[in-house]
Amino acid sequence: MIKTDVIIIGGGATGCGIARDLALRGIPHCLIEKGDYAAGATGACHGLLHSGGRYVVSDAVAAKECYDENMILRRIGEKCVEPTGGLFVRLPGDSKIFRERFLRSCEEIGIPTEIMSSTKALELVPNLNPDTEEAIKVPDCSIDPFRLCMLNMRTSEIKGGLSFIRHKVTEIVKSHGRCIGVKATDAVSGEVKEIHANIIVNASGAWTNLVAGLAGCEVPLTLSKGSLVITNHRLTDMVINRLRPSSDGDIIVPNEAVCLAGTTSLMVQDPDKIAIQPDEVDIIIGEAGRMIPHFNQTRIIRAFSGVRPLLKSQKLDSREISRGFQIIDHQNGMYSIVGGKLTTFRLMAEKMVDTIMSAFNLKRACETAERPLDGQEELSGYPLSKRLSDMKNIVCECELVTRREVERIISQSGTRHVGDIQHRTRLGMGPCQGGFCTFRALGIMHDMDILTSEQSVQSLREFLQRRFRGIRGALWGDQLREEQLVEYIYLGILAMEQNK
Numbered sequence: 001m002i003k004t005d006v007i008i009i010g011g012g013a014t015g016c017g018i019a020r021d022l023a024l025r026g027i028p029h030c031l032i033e034k035g036d037y038a039a040g041a042t043g044a045c046h047g048l049l050h051s052g053g054r055y056v057v058s059d060a061v062a063a064k065e066c067y068d069e070n071m072i073l074r075r076i077g078e079k080c081v082e083p084t085g086g087l088f089v090r091l092p093g094d095s096k097i098f099r100e101r102f103l104r105s106c107e108e109i110g111i112p113t114e115i116m117s118s119t120k121a122l123e124l125v126p127n128l129n130p131d132t133e134e135a136i137k138v139p140d141c142s143i144d145p146f147r148l149c150m151l152n153m154r155t156s157e158i159k160g161g162l163s164f165i166r167h168k169v170t171e172i173v174k175s176h177g178r179c180i181g182v183k184a185t186d187a188v189s190g191e192v193k194e195i196h197a198n199i200i201v202n203a204s205g206a207w208t209n210l211v212a213g214l215a216g217c218e219v220p221l222t223l224s225k226g227s228l229v230i231t232n233h234r235l236t237d238m239v240i241n242r243l244r245p246s247s248d249g250d251i252i253v254p255n256e257a258v259c260l261a262g263t264t265s266l267m268v269q270d271p272d273k274i275a276i277q278p279d280e281v282d283i284i285i286g287e288a289g290r291m292i293p294h295f296n297q298t299r300i301i302r303a304f305s306g307v308r309p310l311l312k313s314q315k316l317d318s319r320e321i322s323r324g325f326q327i328i329d330h331q332n333g334m335y336s337i338v339g340g341k342l343t344t345f346r347l348m349a350e351k352m353v354d355t356i357m358s359a360f361n362l363k364r365a366c367e368t369a370e371r372p373l374d375g376q377e378e379l380s381g382y383p384l385s386k387r388l389s390d391m392k393n394i395v396c397e398c399e400l401v402t403r404r405e406v407e408r409i410i411s412q413s414g415t416r417h418v419g420d421i422q423h424r425t426r427l428g429m430g431p432c433q434g435g436f437c438t439f440r441a442l443g444i445m446h447d448m449d450i451l452t453s454e455q456s457v458q459s460l461r462e463f464l465q466r467r468f469r470g471i472r473g474a475l476w477g478d479q480l481r482e483e484q485l486v487e488y489i490y491l492g493i494l495a496m497e498q499n500k
């Protein structure tokens, strides 16, 4: 049995942020995640480090939190934040009254804005709809959510924190009505680990109510599914938002070599049963195409969904529900933390750890806003020019990932999963969506004696299933042609179908 002070359930941005904060305040902890880091909403989001503009009219508190955190994260996380800036564009027919409310609310909160003519906006973003009537510039940024989680966990690791990925919490251990630990099942070996602690933090996002239920508690949530599509190249260097009340498909975010556009908002019951609907893809492309007409002719390489864990509300449109967060003390040694945004994960972690410190009767101030994220210098991939200068032995041509980099990640993490390499290097995230680099990465694992031939084939089969779920919603034109080529390679040359 393992003993620690605090158990964190969930390795999304919130859980990883809590681990970093605990580490910096000297509190022993153990994070448990059922997939890889960022496996939930964190890895399925737009990657927009909000300026607050999106919420400024509807939710001033959340907007102010976003703005303040944006300023902090661009300072402490230079290697995972790209200070792109953002434009709110007003198209013909968009309400001028909303524009006035937007500007007034930004001023009240202190979000800096710059009003631009359409000519100036088109100079900044040449692909913008030439019919744009005006644009308002705000300090939006793009952020890499995978890298953000890994960097937060790096501090935890340096300070001796424990973490188990691919371990699902299946039981909360109780004694005299108090939660004293968890049992977690290793998804690879099936082994069950028992871990005990004084405090358990349930940071499991859309699964919070399911995890709370293991302790006989309840956390009422509204689960809102959102879908996104990814283009095969970067159509804008700035974040583009539609200047209107939040609606479908009104945000486009550049991220590395691609753009993410979305999103939708549909209430769901089960976070594990979310399929992207073809009409969601049509809506997003149609709306994004209103802001950047080129979107309609651009190749879409992937479509996927995530679930927002929102505070329970009677509101029928989940877009109207507050993006604020809440810490729930279940009065039995367990806390749940719900709501919020990726943008406000650090603040959420700070408040959660403040609560833990007072429960332990300890005093040590939070340092996460001042200290740069650890491990940023070791990161691969940033910036693109760095990868271009290291062009030897490329394993993934789309994302310029080298063999050396893949070997480094495998040795460091001992992983047996291609997905883990993907989250840490961007291998397979480009236009071919892993069509060529996946079997190469598995070959490297085999060379390094990490996997047997049978395990490689099994891993490849699982990867292809996951890959196809993401690509299915984007199969037309060039992406369909590419998919047929990849299908011939895997089914024709590598005979994956027969190799059962």
Ligand SMILES: Cc1cc2nc3c(=O)[nH]c(=O)nc-3n(C[C@H](O)[C@H](O)[C@H](O)COP(=O)(O)OP(=O)(O)OC[C@H]3O[C@@H](n4cnc5c(N)ncnc54)[C@H](O)[C@@H]3O)c2cc1C
Residues within 6 Å of the ligand: 009, 010, 011, 012, 013, 014, 015, 032, 033, 034, 035, 036, 037, 038, 039, 040, 041, 042, 043, 044, 045, 046, 047, 048, 049, 050, 167, 168, 169, 170, 203, 204, 205, 206, 207, 211, 224, 225, 226, 227, 228, 262, 263, 305, 306, 307, 308, 309, 339, 340, 341, 342, 343, 344
């Ligand atoms: C489509 C979409 C777009 C979004 N875009 C943005 C954006 O651009 N900017 C922004 O600021 N916010 C955005 N958000 C919101 C943001 O993604 C979420 O608020 C945030 O990522 C939530 O993080 P989390 O760590 O609380 O939850 P999650 O990231 O969902 O993490 C919870 C983790 O708990 C794990 N878990 C669950 N059950 C168990 C168990 N039994 N045992 C172990 N582990 C378990 C899950 O695997 C998961 O990894 C978006 C959300 C969606 C859905």
